[in-house]
Amino acid sequence: MLTLFRWLLRLTIALIVLVVLAAVLVWYFAVRSLxxxxxxxxxxxxxxxxxxxxxxxxxxxxxGQSDTDMFFALGVAHAQDRLFQMILLRRAAQGRLAEVEGSRAFASDALARRLELYRSAAASVDAQDQDTRAALEAYAAGVNQWIAEVNENALGRGAPEFFLYPQQIAFWQPADSLAILKLVAAASSNAAATEVLRARLSLASPQNGPAILAGDGAPAGLPVYASMFGDVRFLQTEPEREQAGVAGLSGFLPTGSGLGGNGFAAAPDRTAAGGALLASDPHGPLTAPSLYYLARLQLSSGGVIGATIPGIPAILSGRNPHLAWGLTPAPVDDADIAIEEVQPGDSDRYRGVDGWTAFTTRREVIRIRDGVDQPILLRSTANGPLVPGLVPGLADVVPQGHVAALRWTGLSPRDSTMSALIALMRAPDTDSAASALSRAVAPPLAAMLADGDGVRMLVAGRQPRRAAEHPSGGAMPAPGWLASAAWSEADPAPADAAATEPSTGILIATEEPGAAALRRDRLTRLLQDREVHSRDSFVAAQLDVVSPAARALLPLVGANLWFAGEPAAAGTVERQRQDALALLAEWDGAMSEHLPEPLIYAAWMRALQDRLIRDELGPLADDIATLRPAFIAAVFRNRDGAAGWCDIVQSAPVEDCTTIARQALDRAILDLAERFGPQVTSWRWGDVHLARHRHPGLGDLPALDWIVNLTQSISGGQFTVAQSGLTGLPQDPFAASSGAGYRGVYDLADPDSSVFITATGQSGHPLSRHYDDFAGLWRRGEYIGMSLDPDLARAAALGVTRLIPEAD
Structure with a gap:
């Protein structure tokens, strides 16, 4: 027995030593990549x-001494800090995530291949001007030199994540940068998803369903969707739901998510210091690290500083000595879904405008890590590629014997958007910037510009021209065989956008319509209420967390509930309701993480909307994940008989809106009390409104998720200027799904006092202190300086990396 004990003790000690040695080795190799x-x-x-x-x-x-050397060094800097992010983005665009992620990435890869993101990017290299091709080649050379340095000196494979991935890192190509820009365009557009949702609502409730999307910018008088296809049947079984969408897999840029953002500016005569002001905060998924990376280049035209996306050699929002700019997605419907009829008896042909036509086909193989390689058949029509699985619910709106094709401006193989971005960095004024942006194709961009003379806003990128007789106006999928459903030539020229009261010297851009329209209204009020502005007032506007939706809806929904009834006994549902209403009656709509009112309001409105639509839409109500304030306002104002939504069709009594509002509030209070206790005043919005900055590669792995993911409570909401969109998912509906990955405010009266911040930090290395050192600043609404003064950069530098030509 004693001998056995000794051997067990020795084995235990040996195992402990092995674990310690393994941990030391992992730590050593991970640190080597810093x-x-x-x-x-x-x-x-x-x-x-x-x-x-x-x-x-x-x-x-x-x-440095030349522009090409600047782009070369930017490639080195991006690769030093964000190499894994760059490779993951490239794989997402190439449709090669499954090679490292396994079978769960198959749907993502299949969609990327069908959209031909990388093929069109490779074709677009020749569409760039000479300066841009030189910049792309220099940038790729810089990335590759750093990859070579990592390989030759065993620098931890360049990032610790690569130890979990079997493949070698392929060298960077100019087309890779264009492919990531294509991925940005694909993520910026949610036009197809909106079309599908409108069509599904029309099928579920032909007369009333689309009203749920009131305020989303759809043209008036939409046809009943099924009427466009005669007597064909719709299966509505959603066989592809589990594979639809690439949201979680491409991580940094979920295709079809609909990126957003705010941009606003004040002319010199509306500022205290007599120089133009400009603010920009693009919105997107919250990731760790952030999508954005801050950088400054000293080009021959002058210094330029601002936000880049690793993999793209351009400042997307920033300034040079004379010009400031902010780019946000423009409110342009840039995609249409065409429903193509397959020829009966011959699945290789479809019905075109001029008769039955053969599909264009190509076969590819998707390699799957630890799985069997999967061949896929890629087919396209005159309208574009076939896209099964493009968005959830697409199968619901495709009739039997038909398939869905996508027409999208981002499919262009002659996309010169990169040339527009490179030229924009060198532009000395707004006129030159407008000329540069005339080359943009996809995504459509709302460009806010400011120089010494004033401010200007324009929309750049190709915009579809639909015929007046288009069967759905581009708002829903349409028959692909109708000539009236096709696009005429898209307009490539930028046009000055309709500004918010331009004569007042204030310009505002948001990704209208829907939630952005409410943010625009709030911004308009904030900016017009002041006679003159400063950098600090622009910062305050950018960080505003007052919900215009809450201010608009609560007086309507609670009109007959405020201070109604006799005082209730403590501990009863009636007393909790009265306490909640008393809090909401005094609330100013600020979605502060420290208050209970935002939580009560959000839970109430969520329960109310579900109660209004669940009886008519059934399971489809699950896909109306976010609040539709315009719809609720129409119901409670009984606009065009919309109060009929308050009556539950399955019940014999006729319910009124006051009853539904009270029942929804009671339901919300019961749910919240179960989670947070019965004391209404102790609840906090920040307990549920958490920003989860998820690492796209390792964020789902046990034991590693707590190292690479960042979680923090934040203020704001879906409709606040400081936007933080809600997931709407049943298990965690109030978590923040998106936010401003970058914020910048540029003051041209004192350019070096301009400020900026990203959501996490500069480094993509989880062991770096710069992995998350911006996260707390971002949460608190703080910024860092934005100076082009080289002496300030050198004064307290972390270090100076010197790149020396090999021949020297």
């Missing part, structure tokens, strides 16, 4: 020495 910001490197492809000065916040300030 870049040395004070090192010097000899690299091929440089014409002269370059310095990358890392400011205190780890923002690279790049100094």
């Amino acid at each position: 870049p040395d910001y004070g090192a010097s490197y000899r690299m091929q492809g440089l014409s002269a020495p370059v310095e990358i000065v890392r400011s205190t916040e780890n923002v690279p300030h790049i100094f």
